[in-house]
Amino acid sequence: MDPDSSGLPRPLYDALHREAQGLMRRYDVSERTVVSLLHQSENTMFLVRDPARPEPVVLRVHSQNLSYHSAPSIASELMWMQALRRDAGVIAPEPIPARDGSLVQLLSAPDLDKPRHAVIFSFLTGAEPPPETLIDNFERLGEITARMHRHARAWTVPRTFTRHAWDFDAAIGAHPLWGRWQDGMGVDPEALKILTRLAGVLKRRLERIGTAREYFGLIHADMRVANILVENDVTKVIDFDDCGLCWYIYDLATALSFLEEEPTVPALIAAWLKGYRKVMPLQREIEDEIPTFIMLRRLLEVAWLGTRRHLEFAQGLGAGFTAGSCRLAQDYLRRFG
Template identity: 25%
Template structure:
């Protein structure tokens, strides 16, 4: 998040937010959120998550729409971490005179999924819940019923010029080309609606080989295929870790199991599956922008080898129009 937002977030703000949800101050543990301030805590001996959001990131209406979507999914048997009411019966509380918004969610005992290490069944369940979510999204009317942003309004995309240095102007140029191509795609109830927007191994938790979806902060209006492409971006190891045939086999195992679960709950045309590489690329652009906003390049020498190699990989892909993975996604 932006430096000035971090400076505004004080212990006084956190304590006020915790009090609104009856969370014991001494129980708070920083979960190191990327876009929000996220803490574990205890409320009446129950484990919960406290999330504090700056007003520049989300409006109160956007957060309430996020929670409406979560509740809708929960009522229709999608395994999600639900919102918790404050002591005043509200889902969203204004903090520091409206500078921040606080929300609380159920804490899941599950662990983050391990890339390329989970069972076939686990990946099938991830796909199953994703398909069910998309099927339910189709039934929401009208298309703008929930106050959530469109796919191209993500902070990292709209502020790319601000975050990237001048020597990476080619990244912005190539993003604009992709954005224009995607903008021409049809938007109808069979292909486009509200999606999770950030499905990855950190946001689908493993609970004894069952799945819980968490963190709908990036829920947005986009094509359903994006929710298939985004987890692929994260589940496919960068070549520096695993390359060649083994990397392709990892991709196929995840994708085939995911889709086996997905098609039990939702249908998607082959034409959309052919576009998975474009939507993986879209996520790649967003991640590059996020890195330049959030990482300290003055401290580059102390970055992990993975971070350095991942950024090189992403930039080389973009500069030379190299697919993230060479694979036929049609089924």
């Protein structure tokens, strides 16, 4: 990826790149190791190539914009990833320790905007599933998600484990982790009226569902297509950065991120549910509320885009995404409001 298209100010990118390259001294790699930009979204992802090793690895440098970018929270994310790899057969990146055995590093320099945590992971091969294979891949995705949920329900959480919750307040309420949806791109007075009504209905319905253990627990929380890699018949899961406590069915809503207006959504939901039920049942009362969780996610996306306007991805969607969200909200409110 071209650093100039990252959306970061060039001096900040240069400082991040320099510190990322310098971080290699803490790892068991050769002096010829080269760090280059792989992807920029919430976090900055670097590809790390060492001529002395057959495979590259991936360095994630956190934005530190989110409250769950603390060292204990990141370490907890890695605990669950390792447990899923070990106990549930989920193919996920493997965290790679530094020479001293530590998994979470800290980058700090006078010209960095703030100290940032960083983690190195194994590189997983595969590609994002193409649109024409989405339905088949959603069935596999539902099955993998159910295995993750089954593991989370039975897992003995380590004493030091700490992750945030994606409840109403943390998503779109009084204490939003991704920013206020009201500050989203294109939220004009008419959109504000529609989406405020939507938020009120969502709040009431979520309160009625409640957070009992059979409904609410540890989930990935960002199972969108961009975080799925497919290689032959094998599906792999990446980017556990947002994992936290939420309604289990929210993982389905995240799988539909930015696809909510596509005509294939009913077929995608049916395929996901088919795969999920191969592993474990889903309560009928929760299945009936799938549209509620899709709209919760959609409003959260409006908030995320509004606070990440510097990203090329966000700019490409722009105010039109909020207009689409209002159309979806009106359809939802006719049924549930």
